[in-house]
Amino acid sequence: MKLRVLGCSGSDLPGHNLTSFCVNDTILLDAGSVTSSLDLAAQARLEHIFVSHSHLDHIKDILFLADNLIEFFVAGSRAPVAIHGLPEVLDAISTHLLNDTIWPDFTVIPTDSPVLTYAPMTPGVPVVIGDLSVAAYPVNHAKAASGFVLWQDGGARNLAYTGDTGPCDDFWKAMDALPFALKNLITEASFPSSMEALAMASKHLTPKLLRAELDKLRARPDIFIYHLKAPFAAVIVDELARELAGYHYRLLREHDCIDF
Numbered sequence: 001m002k003l004r005v006l007g008c009s010g011s012d013l014p015g016h017n018l019t020s021f022c023v024n025d026t027i028l029l030d031a032g033s034v035t036s037s038l039d040l041a042a043q044a045r046l047e048h049i050f051v052s053h054s055h056l057d058h059i060k061d062i063l064f065l066a067d068n069l070i071e072f073f074v075a076g077s078r079a080p081v082a083i084h085g086l087p088e089v090l091d092a093i094s095t096h097l098l099n100d101t102i103w104p105d106f107t108v109i110p111t112d113s114p115v116l117t118y119a120p121m122t123p124g125v126p127v128v129i130g131d132l133s134v135a136a137y138p139v140n141h142a143k144a145a146s147g148f149v150l151w152q153d154g155g156a157r158n159l160a161y162t163g164d165t166g167p168c169d170d171f172w173k174a175m176d177a178l179p180f181a182l183k184n185l186i187t188e189a190s191f192p193s194s195m196e197a198l199a200m201a202s203k204h205l206t207p208k209l210l211r212a213e214l215d216k217l218r219a220r221p222d223i224f225i226y227h228l229k230a231p232f233a234a235v236i237v238d239e240l241a242r243e244l245a246g247y248h249y250r251l252l253r254e255h256d257c258i259d260f
């Protein structure tokens with residue numbers, strides 16, 4: 001599976017795009033920076049959006065994407081873009097965002113061929129899209145949040161994405177219980193270790209907390225780190241080098257294109 005980084009920052013600043021990854025040109029993992037990263041033709045190829053949680057930095061471009069795509073739906077010529085996620089996450093988007101107050105409800109317009117549809121996920125139950133399977137596993141962030149595991153070829157190729165998360169046990173237990181060995185992990189390091197109290201209050205990780213989380217895993221995947229808060233990035237990078245000594249890891253960058 002080909003993953004393109006549209007945005008991987010924990011901050012919205014020039015040169016720092018909010019979280020969004022594009023998989024195989026048709027699937028988004030989160031939608032923080034889609035419409036400013038992909039041209040219209042690329043946006044029109046999108047068929048599925050997997051939303052980890054309902055914080056604005058992970059969903060805001062669902063709004064602008066829906067508006068951009070309406071011309072492709074007038075004739076009823078294609079299926080709606082499916083928004084996948086935990087029921088609580090989709091309820092939050094429906095209640096607080098696509099509610100005809102903050103933004104038009106593109107799940108009912110155009111009436112004969114809506115742009116968007118909700119596809120609630122049950123944790124651990126895969127959504128199958130061609131030869132790719134995607135399953136949600138709860139993490140510790142916001143009111144409700146999940147990461148996702150994506151796999152192909154019976155698990156021979158696989159990737160887990162935690163989304164934003166603070167310390168949690170269940171996600172790591174689920175990763176070790178997968179019927180295949182986890183090979184790749186995208187996870188977060190938002191704040192420096194000196195800001196652990198804020199990280200815990202906002203349900204995020206520091207390099208020190210991340211190390212403790214990784215030590216819960218029996219699997220030893222390659223690690224890809226995202227969601228650094230830009231003002232603290234230099235410190236976080238230094239701390240990661242110390243805390244993750246012995247782990248194979250790299251920092252994600254916008255425009256990275258990785259074949260998992």
Ligand SMILES: Nc1ncnc2c1ncn2[C@@H]1O[C@@H]2COP(=O)(O)O[C@H]2[C@H]1O
Pocket residue numbers: 010055057164198201202
């Ligand atoms: N209790 C808190 N105190 C200060 N900042 C917070 C708190 N909770 C959340 N935040 C900030 O609000 C942000 C919302 O998006 P993030 O989860 O990326 O990161 C979060 C923190 O930067």
